[in-house]
Amino acid sequence: MDDPARPASATGPMGPALVDGFPPARADYGRAKRRLRRRAALLATVVAVLAAAGLAGYKFLYEPRVNAPVPATLRLPTNAPVSTGFDKSLGKWQHIGTRAEDPQPLTIAGLYPPQFVLEGRSYVRTAASVTKNCSMAVLGPDLQAALQSGHCTQVLRASYLSGDGTMMGTVGVVNLISSSAAQKAGQVTGPDEIIAPLTGQKGPTRKLGQGTGVVQAEIKGHYLILIWAEFSSLKSPSGQAQRQALEQFAASLVTGSANIDLSTRMLHGKP
Numbered sequence: 578m579d580d581p582a583r584p585a586s587a588t589g590p591m592g593p594a595l596v597d598g599f600p601p602a603r604a605d606y607g608r609a610k611r612r613l614r615r616r617a618a619l620l621a622t623v624v625a626v627l628a629a630a631g632l633a634g635y636k637f638l639y640e641p642r643v644n645a646p647v648p649a650t651l652r653l654p655t656n657a658p659v660s661t662g663f664d665k666s667l668g669k670w671q672h673i674g675t676r677a678e679d680p681q682p683l684t685i686a687g688l689y690p691p692q693f694v695l696e697g698r699s700y701v702r703t704a705a706s707v708t709k710n711c712s713m714a715v716l717g718p719d720l721q722a723a724l725q726s727g728h729c730t731q732v733l734r735a736s737y738l739s740g741d742g743t744m745m746g747t748v749g750v751v752n753l754i755s756s757s758a759a760q761k762a763g764q765v766t767g768p769d770e771i772i773a774p775l776t777g778q779k780g781p782t783r784k785l786g787q788g789t790g791v792v793q794a795e796i797k798g799h800y801l802i803l804i805w806a807e808f809s810s811l812k813s814p815s816g817q818a819q820r821q822a823l824e825q826f827a828a829s830l831v832t833g834s835a836n837i838d839l840s841t842r843m844l845h846g847k848p
């Protein structure tokens with residue numbers, strides 16, 4: 578008969594953690610700790626290999642370009658000053674040339690609305706994330722190094738699904754120390770240096786990053802804006818029209834979300 582004063586045996590994720598409720602002998606405990614360390618090292622190696630395999634699986638339609646051209650109706654106001662409220666004495670970026678001029682941190686609520694409509698088309702947010710560990714939010718060693726040297730303090734990402742469910746993408750805003758740092762980071766973006774697609778918990782965006790994607794990079798003051806967009810079917814676009822559709826979708830994601838808050842900061846010096 579079981580002794581009610583002694584707890585039943587417990588099993589941990591790496592094997593027996595307790596024997597009849599009591600710790601093992603000291604020698605056995607030492608051997609168990611060494612086994613745990615070996616297993617942890619093996620697990621870390623497996624994770625690293627899987628991460629590398631995932632990165633190699635990303636596909637691109639073409640090389641991204643900083644401030645890549647988009648249709649005039651969707652162009653982000655990053656290359657020319659805004660006429661209303663623009664003060665020539667402040668320079669191109671007005672109040673957001675450096676983080677010292679624009680110290681208030683970005684927020685998910687300020688950058689990414691849960692849903693918005695632009696030119697009759699709706700966009701629904703499916704995931705959002707903010708991190709101070711900037712290297713975790715981008716892919717590629719060169720981009721990660723550029724964010725570190727640019728004194729990145731936060732990366733905010735959000736993923737959206739088009740209203741008709743056919744396209745999806747991730748927008749990321751990187752908070753760097755100056756516009757010069759943002760420009761340098763933008764220049765290293767490339768096929769292996771991109772925003773990490775942010776997957777949703779359900780629906781099509783659970784598979785974000787598994788298809789053929791369009792990538793774009795924009796500079797706006799001391800912020801670097803990175804975009805990934807693809808078809809929800811994960812299929813490569815067929816023909817120029819479908820490519821343009823993805824480009825417009827990517828530009829619209831920024832225009833209807835992060836660009837509003839960043840433009841407000843630029844002109845007024847606060848969100």
